Amino acid sequence: MGNHAQQACIVGIGETAYTRWGQMSERGEWSLACEAVLKAVDDAGLTIDLVEGLASFSNDSSLPWLMQQALGLPNLGFTSMVWGGGGSGTCGALAHAAMAVETGQAQYVTVFRSLCQGPGHRYGQAGGYNELPHLNFMVPFGMFSPPLMIAPLVQRYIYEFGAKPEHFGEVALACRDNAQRNPRAVMYGRPLTMEDYLNARMIAEPLRLLDCCQENDGSSAVIVTTLERARDLKQKPIRILAAAQGGAAGWGDGALGSHNMPIHEYGAGNGATLARRLYERVGITAADIDTVQIYDHFTGCVLMTLENFGFCGRGEGGPFVADGNIRWPYGQFPINTSGGHLSEAYIHGLNLVVEGVRQLRGESTSQVKDAELCLVTAGMSASPMSAAILGV
Amino acid sequence: MAYLPNEVSGPVPNDADRMFWHYCQQHELRFQQCGSCRRFRHPPTPVCPYCRSFEIVWVRAPDTGAVFSFTIVHHPAHPAMKAVVPYNIVVVDFPACDHVRLVSNLIDVPPQEIRIGMEVMLAWETAGNGLLVPRFKRKQPG
Numbered sequence: 001m002g003n004h005a006q007q008a009c010i011v012g013i014g015e016t017a018y019t020r021w022g023q024m025s026e027r028g029e030w031s032l033a034c035e036a037v038l039k040a041v042d043d044a045g046l047t048i049d050l051v052e053g054l055a056s057f058s059n060d061s062s063l064p065w066l067m068q069q070a071l072g073l074p075n076l077g078f079t080s081m082v083w084g085g086g087g088s089g090t091c092g093a094l095a096h097a098a099m100a101v102e103t104g105q106a107q108y109v110t111v112f113r114s115l116c117q118g119p120g121h122r123y124g125q126a127g128g129y130n131e132l133p134h135l136n137f138m139v140p141f142g143m144f145s146p147p148l149m150i151a152p153l154v155q156r157y158i159y160e161f162g163a164k165p166e167h168f169g170e171v172a173l174a175c176r177d178n179a180q181r182n183p184r185a186v187m188y189g190r191p192l193t194m195e196d197y198l199n200a201r202m203i204a205e206p207l208r209l210l211d212c213c214q215e216n217d218g219s220s221a222v223i224v225t226t227l228e229r230a231r232d233l234k235q236k237p238i239r240i241l242a243a244a245q246g247g248a249a250g251w252g253d254g255a256l257g258s259h260n261m262p263i264h265e266y267g268a269g270n271g272a273t274l275a276r277r278l279y280e281r282v283g284i285t286a287a288d289i290d291t292v293q294i295y296d297h298f299t300g301c302v303l304m305t306l307e308n309f310g311f312c313g314r315g316e317g318g319p320f321v322a323d324g325n326i327r328w329p330y331g332q333f334p335i336n337t338s339g340g341h342l343s344e345a346y347i348h349g350l351n352l353v354v355e356g357v358r359q360l361r362g363e364s365t366s367q368v369k370d371a372e373l374c375l376v377t378a379g380m381s382a383s384p385m386s387a388a389i390l391g392v
Numbered sequence: 393m394a395y396l397p398n399e400v401s402g403p404v405p406n407d408a409d410r411m412f413w414h415y416c417q418q419h420e421l422r423f424q425q426c427g428s429c430r431r432f433r434h435p436p437t438p439v440c441p442y443c444r445s446f447e448i449v450w451v452r453a454p455d456t457g458a459v460f461s462f463t464i465v466h467h468p469a470h471p472a473m474k475a476v477v478p479y480n481i482v483v484v485d486f487p488a489c490d491h492v493r494l495v496s497n498l499i500d501v502p503p504q505e506i507r508i509g510m511e512v513m514l515a516w517e518t519a520g521n522g523l524l525v526p527r528f529k530r531k532q533p534g
Binding site (some may be wrong): 020124134136137138139140141142143145147149150153155156159201202203204205206207250253257258259260263266267391 | 398400401402403404405406407413432433441458461462463464465466467469470473477478479481483484485491492493494496497503508519525527
């Protein structure tokens with residue numbers, strides 16, 4: 001599979017600068033979204049007039065008619081929004097774009113996400129997630145923000161599998177190390193030691209400050225079209241071999257709800273069924289993947305994702321990362337080679353897709369040698385989460 | 393004084409959970425049970441996710457549960473919490489009700505003594521909006 005003329009590919013990537021939260025809030029999300037899309041179009045060697053479709057997720061504020069007006073789109077023929085919280089829909093939006101070009105709904109579709117986390121709009125503070133369904137069973141008990149929702153899962157994970165603080169620290173260090181080679185990363189020039197990690201203040205036990213991703217301002221975008229059209233363009237096309245959403249049974253009220261997900265999966269995460277489906281679709285296993293861009297909202301979720309997606313067995317994530325498996329350049333599966341959410345920027349996973357494309361083009365600042373297959377995951381612990389397998 | 397400050401939003405009953413809070417105001421913790429297949433579920437939903445029946449029975453839960461997981465919160469994500477950190481959030485499991493769980497707080501246990509598996513019992517408290525909410529305290533031996 002993957003070589004037919006209608007195969008969906010990513011042919012352009014665009015990013016604004018990424019900053020700490022609040023630093024671009026005067027400019028606003030709409031302006032940043034336009035910049036990222038225009039840069040992605042330029043990267044592809046296209047003109048913006050050819051973009052016929054807009055796809056986004058997490059209720060992005062740059063609504064399609066606003067984008068149509070600002071960018072002067074003459075032929076807007078496809079728009080799509082993946083419902084829901086955080087970056088669980090990142091690869092879902094990518095899937096929508098892929099379906100749109102493969103079925104002829106639009107010739108070129110941009111997937112974008114823009115974030116300005118100014119005061120009152122910070123995900124780490126109470127009120128940042130007003131759309132959650134079961135707030136009556138969370139907020140009156142002080143469960144206000146994502147770290148507080150994820151911490152009990154990680155606590156249970158530690159209880160069941162005996163993970164050590166240093167295991168979570170290794171995820172933070174691996175991402176930070178990659179960011180030291182990436183000038184776009186917000187944490188560029190700020191190396192991290194295990195001692196720094198362990199001494200950082202507690203946010204919600206067992207989560208320390210550096211177990212939690214950053215909050216940032218910035219925007220990312222990609223351009224999706226068919227392989228047939230991609231052949232005439234500037235960049236090597238990166239094929240979307242599979243992109244899908246996956247809501248594991250019973251996770252409709254998971255970590256971002258009242259914690260009534262299936263009890264045996266509570267400390268294990270919700271990606272396993274989605275992983276199986278994606279691998280089957282492409283005809284590969286985890287062992288075939290060259291690099292992984294994992295949705296690292298929290299270090300513990302990275303360990304769970306590594307297990308759910310078959311890179312190691314259930315409960316083995318801690319020792320697996322401690323053995324160097326996720327480190328660039330010598331690990332078997334280098335993760336988050338741009339620094340990820342923990343150290344590049346938190347653009348709800350779309351910057352992870354951008355980095356996946358860079359890897360397969362051979363342009364990463366932490367390039368995995370001869371990378372041909374990249375897994376990108378999005379939003380473990382929410383439902384439906386999503387993921388994609390990209391290939392050269 | 394309640395475990396969390398009055399500035400923390402109390403529950404605002406909606407179409408789905410109105411009956412849950414109604415019973416709470418009578419000091420009764422009741423969970424939805426399917427009138428057809430008898431499976432418990434929480435939080436409340438209009439349809440049974442197992443057999444799709446719309447028949448609902450509100451069944452009284454035991455006064456005791458067990459800590460399934462927890463966190464000790466140090467970072468005040470809400471301005472009113474600055475005065476109360478560190479505070480705990482516990483996930484209380486009700487094995488007798490098909491393991492439905494409540495997110496809540498343990499009002500009388502110091503952070504370092506909270507353990508997964510410890511038995512807890514209901515302790516009603518009044519939220520800032522005047523509604524009674526189910527919190528928990530340590531279950532005394534015997």
